[in-house]
Amino acid sequence: MNQPLPTSCATPPAATAATIRQRGQHEVFCGLTSIIWLHRKVQDAFFLVVGSRTCAHLMQSAAGVMIFSEPRFATAIMEERDLAGMADMHDELDQVVARLLERRPDIRMLVLVGSCPSEVIKLDLNRAAGRLNAHYAPRHRVIAYSGSGIETTFTQGEDNFLAALVQDQATRPAKSGAARLVVAGCLADVVEDQFSRLFSAFGLSDVVFLPGRHATDGLTIDSNTRYVLAQPYLGATAAALESRGATRIDAIFPLGTEGTTAWLWAIASAFGIDRARFDGIVDQPRRRAEQAISHYRPWIDGKRVFLFPDSQMEPSLARYLHQELGAEIVEIGSPYLHREHVAGELALLPPGVAISEGQDVDIQIDRCRQANPDLIVCGLGLANPFEAEGRITKWSIEFAFTPIQGYEQAGDLAELFARPLMRNSILTGRNREAAQ
């Protein structure tokens, strides 16, 4: 272990240093974790993980307190007799599904989610979904995707879910007209509403958000459909959309004032809106965003930031930190780099920024300590131990759970980074000193 893998495939953009690729312990969540936000977003879906007690325990530990309010997810836990071949897994699964749908008849879409154990024993959930669909549709639709740790990291679970949704729509009777624009990537409801208002102001209709609030909402895609990514972790979804004829609008991601403007402009110009009209529409929210960010900029300006891999949002976050808050980026870790989708973000970073893909956590921690950054963006397994060393951290999972995209959230995003620094200042009494 620990030897760098050959830097084969993509050539890194000229702006950045060679990518560090290491194979060792990955301190990351598996794709199941994305169910925690997806089940709140998609209100008629129920996510049934087919896995082990570990998977159930992960969901429960990661969902923390929330799990107890009758969540729309559960685990079908495989048992000894399933593995010993005493029970036919498909029969067992059918029974679990029957019990579940009896308890929750309101579910419109049942999503079977594959895990490491179900994949290692090659339990074919797509087949199971097909079978169950034949039985339960149209009352309940059943689809399947994988959120296993061996195949997916954290937000990649959402990617696989969205790709499965796109494929599922292909099998259903099409709505009359195809969507003109598909915005792919789970967004907080409030953000979705803000973007919707801007799109209407651009005169854009037939915009579909993927995922929508209802999994069963129609989605028709053809070669007239353009799509734009709202999240950087959607390789499989992009491929699924393209296989249905949609074309991608290339843009950086809508984080911060610059990110949001660039993203919206990419969309607006793709639909032939002229710049003057665009500026007229975004001018006010844009100024609000700048103003909100400016409150926090002094906290981040000139600070050295190290980002551990977590969600694939790291290149975009780093771009925002650097471009809009004046931070110096020490290292950008990402569990996976979809080079084409983040090329724009990387191009906006200064030359020489270290980028790492994959992880050997112990070695990365060594590098981080060595660099001694002012702020470390990392997961919950590392945050408190770093804090106990006297370092300042921002726990990264929050970026997946907080509305951060768009103009109105640009300041909130800055605040997420500034907060630990502000807190440190309060607790170490620097405020008091300053007051005297």
Added chain:
Amino acid sequence: MKLSMWTYEGPPHVGAMRIAASMKGVHYVLHAPQGDTYADLLFTMIERRASRPPVTYTTFQARDLSGSTADIFKAACRDAVARFEPEALLVGASCTAELLQDDPGGLARTLDVNVPVVPLELPSYQKKENWGASETFYRLVRAFAGSATRPAEIPANSCNILGPTSLGFRCRDDVTEIVRLLTEEGLDVRVVAPLGASPADLARLPDAAFNIVLYPELADVTARWLKKTYGMPYVSTVPIGIGATQDFLAEVRALAGLAPREAGQDQASGRDRLTWYARSVDSNYLTNKRVFIFGDATHAIAAARIASEELGFRVCGLGTYMREFAREIREAAQAYGIEALVSDDHLDVEAAIIAARPELVLGTQMERHIAKRLRVPCAVISAPVHVQDFPARYSPQMGFEGANVIFDSWVHPLMMGLEEHLLQMFRDDFEFNDGAAASHLYPHAAEIIEDAPALAAETLVWTSDAEKELKKVPFFVRGKARRNTELFAASKGIRPITVETLYDAKAHFAR
């Protein structure tokens, strides 16, 4: 396959992690897929541990499956030993790795690492967290105390404490409390394990005269092995509650060859506030309040004794999610004239709580949420728990101070006496009525969940006057009143239920 919305216990390898994380000088190499590192945050967040748990995960991915995951495992072991220089290496598999059959134990033996390796066999599809912890502790003790020789001279007052672990419910403060009590009784506490112990400490276990098992689900197996191997007796009365603490101290003194304390001379005086608090007239209204108890077997059984003997509640439900302790919990339940609930299915537990209609629920984090939904007061007495039950303040459950903590935390969620009286007298107050929670607690916005009739609707009819009269019964006993009246009416063949029937039933059952 079993449909599960929540699990009371994690997989067995999490139990093993708890042992590794409890100890010093032990490192655990866990063969597991990428993603299973989530378990780290149980320690770093929920327990707020300041360092990473001593666990190295192989975090294999799908693309590794075509190559040799065994090599990845071996490399991880070598790297872990080189980097962390542990005194002992635990090796094992998570549920996914178990399917790969790489045999971590066998592989680790072929490694030329210079530390003792303890392989773990934890059947993930059969067993759970507590079993995993118990098994891991047992394997470690066997490995390090297995070849020890018991000294010829052993002071009779020397003992070890077995069972406290990281992520255990209030273990940190229980240990402090019990070590202090024992020391003041003149005992010499040698090794506390696994919490805070090193492999070298485990090797010293046979040097003490006897063992004290504070958490049987974690250390019973080990204590029995030490008894069989070294003839070490052990005490397994768990000192939660005043009565239990006194029994515990008496047993310990007897084992240590110390004379029994005379009544009134023990440490209880001056420390135990629970007895006086429960005696004081303000606690009168606690009498026979119906309490439903669920948790790990140890805490549930201890809670039932406190509730019924020390606080004067009535135990209306008792259960555990630990099948391993089904016998013990059944015995205990029998003493209260009820049937024990042994289940790890929270839907069963919820159904049992609804059926028992308690006025107070003592349970785990899960029961807290069930109780919230049913609007029944609740206190947490057992793992699984969340971050708020790893408090900053001193909060043991064991010993005399533990009993004081228990008095406060169990009585707190209940409505206070005067409030309860006023509610019964003036039912139509616009601010302070059924819908309002106890005023020292948060206001609830939740709707009262109306109690479903206990018997099939067609066999029973309430007159509207009787329904109205029923509404005058305070909400925390209304469910019980409805049920009793219906049972009474059914047994006497009365139909419809009138106001008279309601009061007849009240007189018949008397509270």
